[in-house]
Amino acid sequence: MSPVRSTALPLTLAVVAAGALAGMVFSTAPTDAPPLTLTAGGNGASVAFTEYEAETATTNGNRIGPDYTQGSLASEASGRQAITLFGQGKYVEFTLTKPANSIVVRYSVPDGSQGTVSVLVNGAKVRDLAVTSKYSYLTAPWIAGAKEHHFYDESRALLGRDVQAGDKVRVQLDAGNVGTATIDLADFEQVAGAAAQPANSVSVTNYGATPNDGGDDANAFVNTINAAKSQGREVWVPPGTFDIGRGLAIDQVTIRGAGNWHSVLHSNNPFLNNGQVQGNIRLHDFAVLGEVTQRVDTSPDNAYHGPLGNGSVISGLWMQHLKCGIWTMNGTTSNAVIENNRFLDLAADGLNFNGRVTDSVVRNNFLRNTGDDSLAMWSLGADVRDSFVNNTIVQPNLANGIAIYGGTDISVRGNLIRDTNALGGGIAISNQAFVYDGSFSPLGGTTTVAQNTLVRTGAINPNWGHPMSAIRFDSYDFPITSPVTVTDNRFVDSPYSALQFVSGSGTGKPITGVTVDGASVEGVGTVVLQVEAPGSGRFTGVVASRVGTRGFYNCVYPSNAGTFAINRGSGNSGWDSQWTDCGTWPPRNAGDTPTTTTTTPPQSGNVARGKPVSSSSQVGGYPSTATTDGNADSYWESANNAFPQTLTVDLGSATAVKRLVLKLPPAAAWGARTQTVSVSGSNDGTGFGQVVGATGYRFDPASGNQVTVPVTVNQRYLRLTFTGNTGWPAGQLSEFEAYTS
The missing domain is CATH 2.60.120.260 (Galactose-binding domain-like)
Known part of the structure; x- marks a missing residue:
């Protein structure tokens, strides 16, 4: 649940930057990239x-x-x-x-x-x-x-x-x-058997908790916690699933399970501290499995929510189907250790140090499929001397792998981050406050980003209309003037750029004091260095190969905000060339990096337009002929609840087709849906051979309600076979377009 992202550059910049990218999708990974072999540093977490x-x-x-x-x-x-x-x-x-x-x-x-x-x-x-x-x-x-x-x-x-x-x-x-x-x-x-109950512990079953019965065990847990604290003992959670129906306030207690494959708390929020605690909270070796099916930022649907006080440890937990794993707020946290946990399938952040966290470390955790920043520090009230070390992060499908929003003397070391998606990149070092109540603490001291490996990180920001890179420095609300040292990081197959300097609010706040010393850039889609904010940076030992378009882009926005000085030390190579046209954005290179295809086809060249078309079935008023009439508002619909269904167009003669464009009506009333479609071809109309296997294609009115299917076929007849539709139990199509280019 990172702060809500309203990030958007002014429209003028968005339009200029998007010029060369408008209507592009990227569908091919680098074809000549060497196999990824990790070396010392940037290996991420050690996992079982x-x-x-x-x-x-x-x-x-x-x-x-x-x-x-x-x-x-x-x-x-x-x-x-x-x-x-x-x-x-x-x-x-x-x-x-x-x-x-x-x-x-x-x-x-x-x-x-x-x-x-x-x-x-x-x-x-x-x-x-x-x-x-x-x-x-x-x-x-x-x-x-x-x-x-x-x-x-x-x-x-x-x-x-x-x-x-x-x-x-x-x-x-x-x-x-x-x-x-x-x-x-x-x-x-190889999962170990369930651990035995420690001698110094009190079992929750002694106070009425019953595993696997679906009853609420919250009261039994409260009674066990109180008894354990009064006796100076631990709380023991034996194998089985225990339902916790409300958030439990905990302080100065150890809760230990038999292993995160064996002891399960079934709850959306088992631990909830709304005020300051003393600390020494120890949570070990159990799973928290929730039932969160939508993100509600006003609900504390987290495995642990609230401050941790001093000297707390969370270790060996499996956290899944929650909003967040761990969110610290409403008090202070110091000397905390968060280690050896798994954060999986979360609707928002994995972990967020939400201010007033000091001298704490998050290390050796595995995070996959978070719905916002996987690891974040949001310095509402200063985060000081905190570190993210040797974590593995895979597929945050919204926002960043690691995000540092302010804070003093923060360290990000030895992490492995793979496959970031929209609205973020691999690592963000940012002065974006998100709220304006005076509590945000901008970057101070020395920020250290060292020995991280970033694989296929960075994405197009749909608000800006241009890329966010693998590592981004963002002077969104405050200039970045304190030292930021970026040392010995590795960038592998970045879809766009490796390093980015930007003032995301579009106000041109400067970024100074960034030193990049040692970087291995092994494949970028556009440029190695993407500069859009005034300031300066020093670059030494930055070695790049398989560079997509040019070595660097230096176009400060707004143009009257000043300039950015690229100060080069020794040992740089592979990124000397410059993209000089600030009126267009460097396009992705189609050789060493993912290729581009146009999603908006030319108005001429559709060889299926007006051609005969037939279908396995159709419902009244929605004939198959609507798919080749050039009118995207009319459509074909098959018989309902009767998959598979086919739609076949006769091109008149064998034709070399390179891509198909499939459309649904563009009206917003058509909700987004995924249709599972395969493509086959024939020269005689009877013997069809597969061209593209069954694939789920997402039709979304927000992006024109159309998809492009690359094909390589030279046939007279083209057939679509529909085998699923998440929006309606039938095959549906408004236009079946075929192009030879």
Whole structure:
């Protein structure tokens, strides 16, 4: 729940910067990038599991991506690629490199659906794994530039047996499973058995808590906490699921579970401190699994909400399906340690030090699929001498991997950040206050950003109309004048730029005192250095390869705000050239970096316009002929509740087609929906061969209600086969356009 983002540059800048980017989507990952091998520094967290990407596994499903387009299924996948399974017998099969007895699957199913997928080991089914869209497809209309997001979720299970290295674990669709699922990745872990109750502890079951019965155990927990504190003992949470129906105020107590796979608190907010506490709060080794299905910023739907006092520790927790994992506010926190936790599938931030946090460290945590900044410091009341160290962050689908909003002597070291999405980048060092009550503490002392690895980080900001880079320095509300040292960071396959200096309010506040010393830039889509604010910076040992367009862009906004001095030390290479046209934004290079395709087709060249078209069915008033008449307001609709359905256009002769543009009526009354469509071709109208496998395409009125499908086909007949629609139980299309370029 980071502060609401109304970030928007003045319209004049947005229009100028967006000129070369208007109507572009980015659909291809760098083709000549070397395999990523991590070295000392920037390795992120040490975790107990091994992650296997679906796109590198054995499969008979359909690959989607790579894609960097806001609001697309592929763009929110780890690695920007995933595998879509449609129909019985489709699978993804992982060959294990280490023993395991558990599985976590990151998946997406169509909105409104739930069910199971099958899990097989060496060909024998061992269990069904529950999947649901319940916690996905979030909207945040109060955040400027946000679209529907959070398409993926994760499901975990013990396999009931040990699986050895070399064994094959298959995720498959069988009879009785869901009809469609997109598999992003799977984690495999050898989970230890449940820990035994410590001798110095009091069990919650002694005071009336009953696991797995669905009853509210809050009172039993309160009584156990009081008893444990009076006796100088710990609170013990044995294996099982305990329901906590309200937030519990805690102070000077240790609560310990049998392991985060075994002891579960089922609650949206089990721990709630609304005022100052003394501290020494110790939370260890259990899971907090919530039921948060939408983001409500006025509700404390967090695993832990409130101050931690002095000397508290949160370690070994699994936090999932909440708004935030940990949000500190309403008091002071000092000397806290947050370590070895998993933050998964959250509607907003993973963790936010919301002011008045000092000398505290967040280290060795794993965060994936947050709905806002994964790790944030928001200095409402000074954050001082705090650090984020050796954490792994994957796919924050809104905002940044790590965001530092003010604070004094802050450190960001050794983190691994991958695949950021809209409205953010990898690391933000910012003086954006968000609120104006006088409590914000701008950056002071020395801010340290060192030995981090950033992979495919950065995104287009839809409010600005131009990129946010892998590391961004933003003098939004206050100049940045205190020292910021940026040392030995690694940038891999940044979709846009590596380093950015910007005054996000468009007021041209300066940025000075930034020193970049040692940076390995291994692939950028546009420029290495993106300067849009006045000031200066010193750059030494910045080595770049596979640079997309030019080495740097230096166009201060507003133009009368001053200049930015790029002071070069020794050891720089690969980024000497400059993009000099400040009236257009450097376009993405189509060679070493993701390519671009035009989403708005030319008015001429649609070879399907006016051609004969037929369908497997249609309902009255919505004929198939509406799809080639050039009128986007008229549309075809198939018979309802009767998938699959087909739509076939006859081009008259074999035609080399490079892309299809599929449209729905642009009216806002058409709610966003995902249709699952495959493409096939034929020269005789009877024998059709697959061109594009079944893929979920998102139609959204906010972006014109159209999608572009790249194809390579030379056929007379083109056929679309519709097998799903999250907005209506039928195939729907207003225009079926085909282009030869």
